[in-house]
Amino acid sequence: MKKLNLLFLVAGLLALASCTPYEKVLYLQNTEGIDTSRVVELYDSRIQPKDMLAITVSSLVPEVAELFNMPEAYLVDNDGNINFPTLGRIKVGGLTTSEAETLLMDKLGDNFTTPPIVNVRMDNFEITVLGEVSRPNTYTVTNGKVSIFEAVAMAGDLTVYGKRDAVKLVRENADGTKQIIPIDLNDASLIYSPHYYLQQNDLLYVEPNRVKARGADFGTQTSLVFSVTSTAISLLHLFINLLR
Numbered sequence: 001m002k003k004l005n006l007l008f009l010v011a012g013l014l015a016l017a018s019c020t021p022y023e024k025v026l027y028l029q030n031t032e033g034i035d036t037s038r039v040v041e042l043y044d045s046r047i048q049p050k051d052m053l054a055i056t057v058s059s060l061v062p063e064v065a066e067l068f069n070m071p072e073a074y075l076v077d078n079d080g081n082i083n084f085p086t087l088g089r090i091k092v093g094g095l096t097t098s099e100a101e102t103l104l105m106d107k108l109g110d111n112f113t114t115p116p117i118v119n120v121r122m123d124n125f126e127i128t129v130l131g132e133v134s135r136p137n138t139y140t141v142t143n144g145k146v147s148i149f150e151a152v153a154m155a156g157d158l159t160v161y162g163k164r165d166a167v168k169l170v171r172e173n174a175d176g177t178k179q180i181i182p183i184d185l186n187d188a189s190l191i192y193s194p195h196y197y198l199q200q201n202d203l204l205y206v207e208p209n210r211v212k213a214r215g216a217d218f219g220t221q222t223s224l225v226f227s228v229t230s231t232a233i234s235l236l237h238l239f240i241n242l243l244r
Contacts, residue, residue, distance in 0.1 A: 001220070029186050030188050045145060047095050048093065055082075055120050065112075065116060068085050105118045122200065127203070129140060131206035132161050134156025147196055148169075152185070163208070168183065168205045169181040213229050
């Protein structure tokens with residue numbers, strides 16, 4: 001009976017230790033201080049080196065348009081250029097897909113009697129979410145635009161052990177430089193942050209809280225203690241039975 005009571009006591013202490021303050025769980029706090037009338041420019045992803053672009057050209061003369069349609073995607077080189085049929089090397093790095101469409105339509109104009117229609121789409125827009133989320137993984141973004149909260153939702157939300165005020169955004173810029181940007185999901189002003197929308201190949205890492213870190217260490221040590229204790233009790237029982 002004493003052993004059972006001890007187990008209940010330990011379980012109760014662990015439950016108390018795992019409790020996370022209510023304020024640490026809520027997203028987008030202090031919304032009363034947010035200026036909802038503020039106008040923010042609509043976000044568009046920009047083309048970067050190593051992006052794969054699917055480009056299709058359409059016109060009233062399909063035979064001419066077909067000359068500019070390749071079955072493979074176009075790889076953007078380290079200088080931000082693609083090698084386009086008949087036009088040669090064209091710099092698209094730093095442009096949005098709509099800006100790249102306008103650029104290609106202008107350059108292709110001399111090859112068509114009527115202006116062609118150009119569609120540019122990113123084929124390799126991926127983000128990675130790791131750490132204390134339900135489904136850590138690399139996810140493909142089909143519409144070229146994803147916010148931090150959308151990425152979190154794709155990964156099944158943070159676990160109860162995830163630190164919502166200690167998320168790290170790891171980003172590689174077009175010039176090859178890398179950044180580690182702290183993100184606080186509790187702060188409502190995040191919606192106006194320049195990092196609110198993710199870029200292709202961004203990585204989000206959610207840190208575990210202290211309870212999870214202690215629990216991992218506690219679990220390893222506890223398993224060892226229970227194993228040793230169980231073995232000792234078995235040997236003790238065997239020794240007592242031999243003395244009877």
